[in-house]
Amino acid sequence: MSTHELKVKYEKLVASFVDSETTTRREFIEKSFNAVFDLIDEAEKGSFYELQDDFYVPTLSIGYDFETLKKLKFSAKDAFIDFESTDDQLIDSYEVHIKKREDAAFSLDTIATFKALGTYENFRSLYAPVKLGKKKVGLICLENFSNLSFSRNSKLLLRLFAQQYSNIFTLKYYKDLSDQKLENVVKVLIKAIELKDEYTSGHANRVQEISVMLAGAMGLSTERIITLSTAALLHDVGKIGISTEILNKPNRLTELEFNQIKMHPGNAKKILDEIDGFDEICHYTYCHHEYYDGSGYPRGLKHNEIPIESQIIQLADAYDAMTSDRSYRKKFTHQEAIRLIIAQRGKQFNPDLVDLLLDLRLEA
Numbered sequence: 001m002s003t004h005e006l007k008v009k010y011e012k013l014v015a016s017f018v019d020s021e022t023t024t025r026r027e028f029i030e031k032s033f034n035a036v037f038d039l040i041d042e043a044e045k046g047s048f049y050e051l052q053d054d055f056y057v058p059t060l061s062i063g064y065d066f067e068t069l070k071k072l073k074f075s076a077k078d079a080f081i082d083f084e085s086t087d088d089q090l091i092d093s094y095e096v097h098i099k100k101r102e103d104a105a106f107s108l109d110t111i112a113t114f115k116a117l118g119t120y121e122n123f124r125s126l127y128a129p130v131k132l133g134k135k136k137v138g139l140i141c142l143e144n145f146s147n148l149s150f151s152r153n154s155k156l157l158l159r160l161f162a163q164q165y166s167n168i169f170t171l172k173y174y175k176d177l178s179d180q181k182l183e184n185v186v187k188v189l190i191k192a193i194e195l196k197d198e199y200t201s202g203h204a205n206r207v208q209e210i211s212v213m214l215a216g217a218m219g220l221s222t223e224r225i226i227t228l229s230t231a232a233l234l235h236d237v238g239k240i241g242i243s244t245e246i247l248n249k250p251n252r253l254t255e256l257e258f259n260q261i262k263m264h265p266g267n268a269k270k271i272l273d274e275i276d277g278f279d280e281i282c283h284y285t286y287c288h289h290e291y292y293d294g295s296g297y298p299r300g301l302k303h304n305e306i307p308i309e310s311q312i313i314q315l316a317d318a319y320d321a322m323t324s325d326r327s328y329r330k331k332f333t334h335q336e337a338i339r340l341i342i343a344q345r346g347k348q349f350n351p352d353l354v355d356l357l358l359d360l361r362l363e364a
């Protein structure tokens with residue numbers, strides 16, 4: 001392999017990581033494993049193992065019958081392939097030449113599986129660990145059955161790949177973990193509102209559902225829909241700061257009481273401002289009572305001044321509120337709610353969103 005060829009391959013390797021931030025962990029694993037397989041000329045078959053409960057189990061393969069490969073499972077301590085690296089060592093790639101498996105080291109079933117896969121004798125394997133921080137959590141294996149040694153450049157490419165792959169894998173792992181934590185924070189906040197305001201139970205989920213439908217009909221990107229979805233779920237989080245008597249009052253609210261209710265978007269802002277990475281969610285929630293014609297609260301924004309996400313939440317919120325029983329009135333039918341919403345088309349609500357809502361056929 002010439003220096004030029006190596007350069008081209010290295011560039012391809014780097015390119016295979018380009019959109020790794022936006023892909024899921026699974027898509028990332030599949031895409032990069034296929035990419036490295038294509039880069040290593042001597043690789044005829046390949047498999048990817050992940051550590052699950054102290055066992056390396058195959059989760060991907062190229063060229064092998066995966067149903068057969070799945071029968072293999074190796075303890076992290078047992079040397080399936082000699083692991084020369086320790087946790088502290090930098091990631092490297094290793095080549096082994098298996099002339100014949102040591103029968104005594106494996107069960108009869110495993111030997112039979114090796115034979116079925118063609119990995120019982122006479123092949124070479126180039127492998128490298130995948131690390132999460134310092135801990136080995138996976139194994140990339142590439143096999144050659146033509147008695148061909150892996151070149152120095154192939155070893156170098158696999159090493160560079162495994163290093164870069166492990167870095168991104170680690171970042172993704174911790175990002176998933178932090179997303180999970182945020183999700184738990186969201187759940188706790190929802191629980192807190194539900195305990196406070198009995199009517200809200202189920203309401204947040206329905207507003208979320210209708211908002212996502214409207215956003216999908218509008219053609220918003222998946223990323224924006226995900227953010228909107230969380231904002232919709234949390235839209236009334238600020239009610240935590242409003243007295244329970246006012247929230248559940250069976251009669252009409254006095255002006256003073258209504259002024260209290262009007263504080264909930266501002267309260268939401270104060271709460272959600274505290275969460276890192278929630279800037280947009282906080283903003284959408286803060287604006288969910290602004291009306292299209294500028295007659296809403298807290299700031300009297302109008303038209304494009306109101307984020308479309310907030311306009312969506314507002315319409316979804318209004319529809320669900322109208323079609324649910326409230327402490328002070330019985331629910332409206334779908335037809336009655338739609339009539340009320342159409343009457344507010346271009347006033348309280350964005351006219352385009354009203355049209356989209358009509359197309360959703362929510363009564364079904």
Ligand SMILES: [Fe+2]
Nearest residue numbers: 235236264289
């Ligand atoms: Fe609200």
